[in-house]
Amino acid sequence: MRCRTFWAMRQATRIIRLETGGRGFYDCTAALVDFVRGARMGEGLLTVFCRHTSASLLVQENADPSVLSDLQAAFDRLAPESAQYAHDTEGPDDMPAHIRAALTQTQLSIPVIGGALALGNWQGVYLVEHRRRLHRREIALHLIGE
Amino acid sequence: MRCRTFWAMRQATRIIRLETGGRGFYDCTAALVDFVRGARMGEGLLTVFCRHTSASLLVQENADPSVLSDLQAAFDRLAPESAQYAHDTEGPDDMPAHIRAALTQTQLSIPVIGGALALGNWQGVYLVEHRRRLHRREIALHLIGE
Amino acid sequence: MRCRTFWAMRQATRIIRLETGGRGFYDCTAALVDFVRGARMGEGLLTVFCRHTSASLLVQENADPSVLSDLQAAFDRLAPESAQYAHDTEGPDDMPAHIRAALTQTQLSIPVIGGALALGNWQGVYLVEHRRRLHRREIALHLIGE
Secondary structure, eight states: OEEEEOSOOEEEEEEEEEEEESSEEEEOHHHHHHHHHHHTOSSEEEEEEEOOSSEEEEEEESSOTHHHHHHHHHHHHHSOTTSOOSOOTTOTTHHHHHHHHHHSBSEEEEEEETTEEOOOTTEEEEEEEOSSSEEEEEEEEEEEEO | OEEEEOSOOEEEEEEEEEEEESSEEEEOHHHHHHHHHHHTOSSEEEEEEEOOSSEEEEEEESSOTHHHHHHHHHHHHHSOTTSOOSOOTTOTTHHHHHHHHHHSBSEEEEEEETTEEOOOTTEEEEEEEOSSSEEEEEEEEEEEEO | OEEEEOSOOEEEEEEEEEEEESSEEEEOHHHHHHHHHHHTOSSEEEEEEEOOSSEEEEEEESSOTHHHHHHHHHHHHHSOTTSOOSOOTTOTTHHHHHHHHHHSBSEEEEEEETTEEOOOTTEEEEEEEOSSSEEEEEEEEEEEEO
16 A cells, blocks of 8 residues: 655646537547646546536446447437427437436546556546537546645 | 645535435535535535435436426336335335436535536536435535645 | 644555456455555545446445345346347447446545544445456555545
């Protein structure tokens, strides 16, 4: 176990803005890596927070893109657009988007160890856009460590 | 990026208790805002932890209440009370409650930026009660920052 | 509210490795308790991060084992092996594993209060193996506090 006393514990925050072009998985990993590198922290905790309820976060495989298309098909089955919803003013993709966001993550925290995010080899961090139309999305980042 | 050295990093913790009156979404946002304000932290990380396995946490839309009723209907479809379960001693709503808790969140962390929770405009933080009867629930809060 | 200034905020990190023997729930709670005790922190935040996309984390009931078997059956219904998937090179259990991981958690954070994890009485922390064959899995731990 690595366990030291840090007299200079620090924090860094940032709001990332991105424009999504319809439903899909938008890889944010590089932006997170840049943020951690820029803060020059060796050990710490990165928190990623999605400021929306019809988009969400997911750690998933970054190797075979068919994993992401199969995941999209699974979301379509679990929260179909064809179901009856009371909340439908913005179209048939509105409420399924909220349900799919509820079933995935609004927030992720990833340890920083030895100056790098402790992601596995095949893990990418995705913003998942659940709405069909273009949206501007914001992700809040918080980093604490030394 | 905001990145400073803090010589007075602090923590605050609290256990919140609430009595739920059956299935539904109980808005906890005001209690979280109060906790962060009381600790007078400008930058930090708030963690919310639900100490139960048949209730859970969710960030969802706080504007149109039909989002929450549609979500409840989706939970009913995804984990129906009518299915056969081995764990049924406490009634037909017992095991569906565990499944719905597993599909949502036990824990949420929210960055504090500029003295405020970095929630989006339409985001509320809900304790989701999945059991039909009245329950006493506990939520552990942890705040670290400066 | 407990709120103090800590001049000796510390961090600890560790990678836990475990070998899973097929689908199921592997209780990690004791390893987490050991890690927190070893770091001798009174107040803090433990983060648990699963470095895989076909295994995940879950806080669930540690009392009646039928809760876990019913949960496994629910996963089988929500993401069945019998569905058609594009990503199937590693067998019919491959893509369902990714979907089940997406519907549960990759990361959990648990407050440490009074020297102990703030888990409820009936809560255990599980690594959920979603693949049928034996796998070596890694979990990254991060603890910050005093």
